[in-house]
Amino acid sequence: MSGVEGGPNYSVEVEGLRVQFGDFIAVKDISFNVNAGEIFGFLGANGAGKTTTIRVLCGLLEPNLGDVRVMGLNPKQGLDAIKSRVGYMSQRFTLYDDLTVDENLSFAASLRKLTREKFSRRKKDLLEFIGFERPLNTLVKNLPGGLKQQVSLCAATLHDPDIVFLDEPTAGVTPTYRARFWSLIRSMAASGKTVFVTTHYMDEAEQCDRIALMRDGSLIALDSPGGLKRSTFPEPIYEISSSREKLDEFWFESIKKRPEILKIQPHGLRYHAQLSKGVVEGQLRELVSSGCVVRVIPPSLEDVFIRLVEGGLP
Amino acid sequence: MNTLVGFIKKEFAQILRDYRMRALLFVAPLIQLTLFSVAISNEVKNIRLAVIASPQDEIANLVTRKAAASGWFIMVEQDNAVEPFELVRSGRAEAVLVAPPGGFTEAYVRDSRPVQLLVDSTNVLRGQQVDNYVQAIFRAAVKERFPVLGPQAGVPIEFDVRILYNPEMITSVFMVPGVMSLILCLLTIVLTSMAITREKEMGTFETLVAAPVSTTEIILGKTVPYIVLGTLDSVLILTFAILVFGVPQKGPLIILIFSMFVFICATVAIGTFISTISKTQQQAMLGGFLFLFPAIQFSGLMFPIENMPIYMRFFSAINPLSYFIVLQRNIMLKGGDASIILKNLAALVAIGVVMIAISFTRFKKKLS
Numbered sequence: 001m002s003g004v005e006g007g008p009n010y011s012v013e014v015e016g017l018r019v020q021f022g023d024f025i026a027v028k029d030i031s032f033n034v035n036a037g038e039i040f041g042f043l044g045a046n047g048a049g050k051t052t053t054i055r056v057l058c059g060l061l062e063p064n065l066g067d068v069r070v071m072g073l074n075p076k077q078g079l080d081a082i083k084s085r086v087g088y089m090s091q092r093f094t095l096y097d098d099l100t101v102d103e104n105l106s107f108a109a110s111l112r113k114l115t116r117e118k119f120s121r122r123k124k125d126l127l128e129f130i131g132f133e134r135p136l137n138t139l140v141k142n143l144p145g146g147l148k149q150q151v152s153l154c155a156a157t158l159h160d161p162d163i164v165f166l167d168e169p170t171a172g173v174t175p176t177y178r179a180r181f182w183s184l185i186r187s188m189a190a191s192g193k194t195v196f197v198t199t200h201y202m203d204e205a206e207q208c209d210r211i212a213l214m215r216d217g218s219l220i221a222l223d224s225p226g227g228l229k230r231s232t233f234p235e236p237i238y239e240i241s242s243s244r245e246k247l248d249e250f251w252f253e254s255i256k257k258r259p260e261i262l263k264i265q266p267h268g269l270r271y272h273a274q275l276s277k278g279v280v281e282g283q284l285r286e287l288v289s290s291g292c293v294v295r296v297i298p299p300s301l302e303d304v305f306i307r308l309v310e311g312g313l314p
Numbered sequence: 315m316n317t318l319v320g321f322i323k324k325e326f327a328q329i330l331r332d333y334r335m336r337a338l339l340f341v342a343p344l345i346q347l348t349l350f351s352v353a354i355s356n357e358v359k360n361i362r363l364a365v366i367a368s369p370q371d372e373i374a375n376l377v378t379r380k381a382a383a384s385g386w387f388i389m390v391e392q393d394n395a396v397e398p399f400e401l402v403r404s405g406r407a408e409a410v411l412v413a414p415p416g417g418f419t420e421a422y423v424r425d426s427r428p429v430q431l432l433v434d435s436t437n438v439l440r441g442q443q444v445d446n447y448v449q450a451i452f453r454a455a456v457k458e459r460f461p462v463l464g465p466q467a468g469v470p471i472e473f474d475v476r477i478l479y480n481p482e483m484i485t486s487v488f489m490v491p492g493v494m495s496l497i498l499c500l501l502t503i504v505l506t507s508m509a510i511t512r513e514k515e516m517g518t519f520e521t522l523v524a525a526p527v528s529t530t531e532i533i534l535g536k537t538v539p540y541i542v543l544g545t546l547d548s549v550l551i552l553t554f555a556i557l558v559f560g561v562p563q564k565g566p567l568i569i570l571i572f573s574m575f576v577f578i579c580a581t582v583a584i585g586t587f588i589s590t591i592s593k594t595q596q597q598a599m600l601g602g603f604l605f606l607f608p609a610i611q612f613s614g615l616m617f618p619i620e621n622m623p624i625y626m627r628f629f630s631a632i633n634p635l636s637y638f639i640v641l642q643r644n645i646m647l648k649g650g651d652a653s654i655i656l657k658n659l660a661a662l663v664a665i666g667v668v669m670i671a672i673s674f675t676r677f678k679k680k681l682s
């Protein structure tokens with residue numbers, strides 16, 4: 001694979017990558033590595049620069065600055081070598097709606113110049129892999145959205161790439177199909193492929209080995225989901241709930257003003273609170289009435305991202 | 315599996331699956347051709363002609379006989395009591411051929427030619443055609459009466475050279491090759507440019523370029539299917555024109571089809587170029603029509619190029635239609651003249667090569 005001999009094994013290496021569209025800098029000097037065989041989540045709000053970065057890594061866009069290596073290959077030494085080891089499922093249409101499943105796959109095979117034997121073998125394996133049970137001459141436009149994305153995954157991995165870039169593969173797909181798609185992602189990673197995936201769903205981000213968070217073209221965090229939670233919230237988060245009395249607006253407004261409370265936010269019928277420096281759990285228990293239940297909870301990824309994104313604001 | 319073959323299969327599947335596309339490709343051209351030809355033949359039929367001459371005038375009698383036999387004329391009864399001008403004014407006749415004193419034959423032999431032809435030109439186009447038709451009939455009559463003298467010996471009326479190659483006087487014979495080229499041009503330019511921009515618009519273009527394919531492969535992959543379809547279509551239209559409209563095909567068929575092929579390559583190249591300057595299918599369609607309207611105007615199909623001002627002739631010089639119309643008329647109607655064929659083919663090749671070269675560099679720049 002790649003990397004220095006005996007060094008770490010990376011599928012993607014990015015060093016000081018910058019992409020500019022005219023005066024607008026879409027990707028601002030970011031650096032990161034993706035380990036071989038991991039599920040790498042790429043997160044960020046709309047326009048953060050995720051697709052732009054992926055397009056560079058797939059050899060579709062030339063960077064203005066910085067070094068990129070994919071499977072140890074440098075784009076400057078020829079894009080075709082990279083393209084043949086990379087699978088790409090773009091954010092937009094990747095299949096032709098007016099062609100059948102079979103026609104789409106065989107066109108993908110001819111783009112990749114697969115031999116007839118390899119094509120029929122891969123097609124059989126992949127359709128088995130996704131559990132495709134409809135007739136192969138079904139027009140793609142007649143498939144449900146979630147199934148379309150699975151067929152699209154087949155088309156993108158027909159040539160057996162070492163790494164797949166999936167740009168929002170589950171956008172607009174039902175929860176059942178999302179879960180199904182992620183089980184496919186996990187099996188692909190288990191079989192040794194590197195999966196580079198973008199998503200806006202937190203439950204999907206939780207399933208990544210590592211997550212990179214982009215904001216306005218910069219990389220603001222990169223760690224495993226657990227690591228991100230620990231580093232972003234070193235102090236515990238307390239959940240306050242009550243089954244007996246109603247924790248209403250008045251209660252919220254009064255407790256918010258207490259100096260012991262650093263921050264408190266409503267979460268449905270409950271509240272999440274953080275304490276000021278030096279304040280201990282016992283003090284919080286005294287503060288709220290005896291009917292309340294106070295317990296320490298792990299932060300959700302959503303909390304992490306909200307804090308990371310807001311925390312960075314001037 | 316070959317990339318180009320894959321492209322051809324895919325484009326064919328996409329085009330032929332859509333019944334609107336099938337209709338556009340294989341039915342619409344034939345309907346267009348038919349409508350056009352019917353419109354033309356309505357225009358030239360039923361010309362009411364009166365010949366004012368003495369009953370003994372041989373040429374006058376020949377003209378009457380030939381005109382009646384041609385099927386294009388309705389003879390108006392000769393009535394010496396009515397002024398020729400009055401015949402036209404009242405609408406009883408559209409054309410009145412008036413013999414000079416002493417008759418046509420006498421005038422022709424003696425070389426004094428005050429032959430009068432009155433034509434109703436309320437409808438200018440029809441008037442011109444009626445004029446041409448009567449002249450041609452008259453000429454034929456003179457030739458029959460005095461075969462040895464030949465046409466140069468002095469025929470009282472000037473002839474339009476165009477009729478020389480269309481002795482049956484069927485205007486559609488002259489127009490059909492032009493209309494064919496127009497239909498082909500429309501099909502190839504609009505279809506090609508829309509097929510490429512559709513991929514950009516949908517986003518599937520990303521998938522194409524994410525594969526290790528070269529710019530050449532993509533351009534060939536997106537153009538060859540349309541060249542094949544265009545050529546098939548041109549053969550279909552040609553067969554229809556020959557079998558149904560009786561358009562003559564005097565030149566070598568293989569050269570005619572080859573010219574059609576070269577013309578289609580040139581127009582597909584223009585379609586490719588249009589796709590490189592448009593982002594959406596709508597823009598591509600608009601671009602296609604923006605090209606087509608002046609291209610038809612400056613093609614020589616409707617107005618002779620020689621009659622255009624110099625600066626406008628520039629447009630005909632870069633217009634593939636104008637070369638192809640000359641080519642097709644020359645091959646089909648005249649039998650094909652080697653130097654004319656070569657000259658016009660070379661021009662088409664040049665246009666195609668320049669267009670594809672520009673598209674190629676624009677594509678390449680965009681992809682990187």
Ligand SMILES: Nc1ncnc2c1ncn2[C@@H]1O[C@H](COP(=O)(O)OP(=O)(O)OP(=O)(O)O)[C@@H](O)[C@H]1O
Binds near residue numbers: 021045052053
């Ligand atoms: N070809 C381009 N020309 C100009 N600006 C562009 C181009 N492509 C992307 N941008 C801009 O660059 C920024 C980053 O876009 P990008 O598509 O990478 O965002 P993203 O993180 O993928 O967002 P989303 O979640 O909406 O997909 C956006 O502001 C976008 O408008």
Ligand SMILES: [Mg+2]
Binds near residue numbers: 050051052091167
């Ligand atoms: Mg995106």
